[in-house]
Structure formats: structure tokens, C-alpha cells
Amino acid sequence: MSHKETSKGLGSMSPSKSENLIFSPLGFIFIVKQTFMYLMGIQTMNYTPNHCLFGLTIVLLGSRGVGKTCVGNTILGCKEHDGKRTVHSEVRHGSVDQTEVTVVDSPGWWKGFPAEDTPQAVKDEMQRSLFLCPPGPHVFLLVIDADTSFNAKHLDAVTSHVELLGEAVWKHTILVFSRGDWLRTSTIEEYIEGEGLALQSLIEQCENRYHVLNNKNAEEDTQVTELLEKITGTVAANAWQPFIPDQQIFMSLEKKRRSVEEGAILRQKLVQTQRNLLTGELDEDLKQSKSLCVFKNTYKKSLIELFVSV
Ligand SMILES: Nc1nc2c(ncn2[C@@H]2O[C@H](COP(=O)(O)OP(=O)(O)O)[C@@H](O)[C@H]2O)c(=O)[nH]1
Numbered sequence: 001m002s003h004k005e006t007s008k009g010l011g012s013m014s015p016s017k018s019e020n021l022i023f024s025p026l027g028f029i030f031i032v033k034q035t036f037m038y039l040m041g042i043q044t045m046n047y048t049p050n051h052c053l054f055g056l057t058i059v060l061l062g063s064r065g066v067g068k069t070c071v072g073n074t075i076l077g078c079k080e081h082d083g084k085r086t087v088h089s090e091v092r093h094g095s096v097d098q099t100e101v102t103v104v105d106s107p108g109w110w111k112g113f114p115a116e117d118t119p120q121a122v123k124d125e126m127q128r129s130l131f132l133c134p135p136g137p138h139v140f141l142l143v144i145d146a147d148t149s150f151n152a153k154h155l156d157a158v159t160s161h162v163e164l165l166g167e168a169v170w171k172h173t174i175l176v177f178s179r180g181d182w183l184r185t186s187t188i189e190e191y192i193e194g195e196g197l198a199l200q201s202l203i204e205q206c207e208n209r210y211h212v213l214n215n216k217n218a219e220e221d222t223q224v225t226e227l228l229e230k231i232t233g234t235v236a237a238n239a240w241q242p243f244i245p246d247q248q249i250f251m252s253l254e255k256k257r258r259s260v261e262e263g264a265i266l267r268q269k270l271v272q273t274q275r276n277l278l279t280g281e282l283d284e285d286l287k288q289s290k291s292l293c294v295f296k297n298t299y300k301k302s303l304i305e306l307f308v309s310v
């Protein structure tokens with residue numbers, strides 16, 4: 001796809017400023033204004049300037065195999081893709097057009113399946129992505145491939161998964177069409193028009209923010225610069241505030257993490273005790289412990305049961 005075609009999807013929706021707003025006079029005025037208001041006690045500085053104004057944080061969302069990891073690579077200028085499926089949310093950093101960029105990749109859901117059909121572990125990882133770029137991501141890039149059809153089922157799948165993170169996510173979301181090369185001579189507008197209501201309603205939900213990427217042609221043309229302009233425009237439209245994730249989600253993820261950790265330790269202890277019992281090597285304090293007595297009794301009982309059954 002030519003640069004001209006790629007940029008068509010951008011023209012109507014991002015501020016056409018070519019300079020990076022973060023380093024522009026507007027950005028400087030914003031910092032001065034925020035600092036003044038903070039010092040006067042007018043407004044709480046509930047963001048980290050380091051994250052909000054001098055760097056961009058991006059979370060990638062989308063179904064499996066749609067091109068999320070490739071989009072991250074294209075943005076950060078990495079060529080390699082190990083071809084592995086993304087199981088855990090992962091953070092990567094880089095400098096793009098003199099802007100510090102943090103990209104959080106997340107595992108995807110099965111295409112066309114609603115959130116209720118997605119394994120809890122995948123949903124947990126999606127939610128964990130929010131906490132890997134504190135205080136929260138500036139934008140979400142919702143990746144959709146431009147080579148397959150998008151119907152009501154796909155819309156339902158996307159909506160139910162995005163909303164696991166919170167309704168306010170939409171205000172920070174840009175739709176990214178991967179596989180721009182598949183559009184060939186068509187424009188993205190023609191593709192959107194042809195796909196019909198489901199896709200159009202998703203675009204409306206994202207307040208008309210979309211962009212096309214060709215990850216197979218990552219080095220050429222200005223597709224990343226244009227995407228960054230668009231991201232900056234979205235950040236500016238949100239008054240430079242990142243999306244702040246719900247702390248309840250964090251607490252519930254932490255609770256699960258701790259219980260998994262504790263479960264693993266317990267299992268390890270149990271295996272060790274079982275081994276010691278079989279080899280007759282027991283610690284003095286273990287011998288005394290009440291839990292061991294219970295364990296021994298259960299063990300004896302199972303041996304007797306085994307003996308009887310034979
Ligand atoms: N032709 C083409 N293939 C792409 C593009 N983006 C991703 N792919 C391919 O799509 C497959 C899945 O990509 P990946 O980034 O791993 O998807 P993820 O599961 O969403 O992270 C890989 O084989 C990529 O080479 C693109 O823009 N054009």
C-alpha cells in the first residue's frame with residue numbers, strides 16, 4: 001500500500017499538526033498551567049508527568065492472530081517476530097520520532113467469540129496489561145485485520161472484551177487495521193463502507209479514530225509517524241490524562257496472584273513431605289507437626305484401602 005493510501009484513513013480524524021504535540025509549545029503551556037494549578041491547590045496532580053507528557057503508553061488489544069505483536073514491532077521499529085503466541089501481557093519500550101514509547105502487548109481472544117467464552121486466564125492477562133504502564137495507558141490500539149469480514153458477532157466479541165477493562169476505554173481507543181497490504185488498490189474508506197454496519201458502529205464507538213498499518217512494510221513510508229500524531233491528538237483530546245484503571249481490578253488480580261503463589265508453595269511442601277515420608281527422612285519439627293499426623297493417617301488409610309482392594 002502506498003503512503004498516500006495509508007494516510008487517507010488519518011486525514012479526517014487526527015489533528016493535522018505535523019509537530020509532535022508533546023514537545024510543542026502547547027505541551028509546554030500545559031505543563032506550566034498544570035504546575036501552577038497544582039501549586040495553587042486548584043487541581044490535584046493525579047498523573048506522573050514523566051509518563052503523561054514526555055512519553056506515550058500504549059496497550060494493544062484485539063483477537064488472536066490479528067497482528068497485535070506485529071503492530072507493536074512496527075511502532076517500535078523491531079524487525080523480528082519470534083512467531084510465538086502472546087500468552088502473558090508484555091511491556092516493551094522504545095524511542096519513536098524522539099518520543100519515549102511504551103507498548104504493552106496482550107494475549108487475544110478467539111476471533112468472534114464473546115468474553116464469556118474466553119478463558120479467565122486470558123481475561124486476567126488483558127486486565128493486567130493496564131497495570132504494566134502506570135498510572136495507566138494513554139491509548140488503546142484495538143487491532144482488527146483488514147483482510148477478513150467484520151460482522152455483528154465480531155462486534156459483540158470486541159465490545160464484550162474491551163468493556164472488561166472499563167467503559168471509559170473507548171475514549172482512549174484508536175482502531176488499527178493491520179494487513180493494510182491486503183487492501184491492494186482499495187482505500188480503507190471503501191473497505192469500511194463495504195463491511196457494513198457492524199464495523200461502522202465500532203468506528204463510531206471509537207469516535208472515528210482509525211488508522212491502517214502494513215506490518216509487512218514496516219520501514220517504509222510515514223505510517224508510524226502518522227499513527228503517533230493520531231495518538232498524540234487522542235491524548236490531547238483527553239486533556240493529557242491517561243486512562244486510570246479501576247483499583248478493584250488490581251486488587252482482585254493481586255488476590256488471585258497471591259493465592260496461586262501460596263498454592264504452589266503448599267504443593268511443593270506436600271510433595272517434599274511425601275518424599276521424606278517415603279524415604280524415612282523427616283525433620284524433627286515435621287515429625288511433631290499436627291498436619292503431618294493428619295497426612296500420615298491419610299497415607300496409612302490409603303495404603304490399607306489399597307491393600308484391601310488388592
Ligand atoms: N500480510 C500481512 N501479515 C501480517 C500483518 N500483520 C501481521 N501479519 C501476520 O499475522 C500473523 C499474526 O501476527 P501476530 O502479530 O503474531 O498476531 P497477534 O496474535 O495478534 O499478536 C503473523 O503471521 C504476521 O506475519 C500485515 O500487516 N500484513
Ligand SMILES: [Mg+2]
Nearest residue numbers: 068069085086
Ligand atoms: Mg501476539
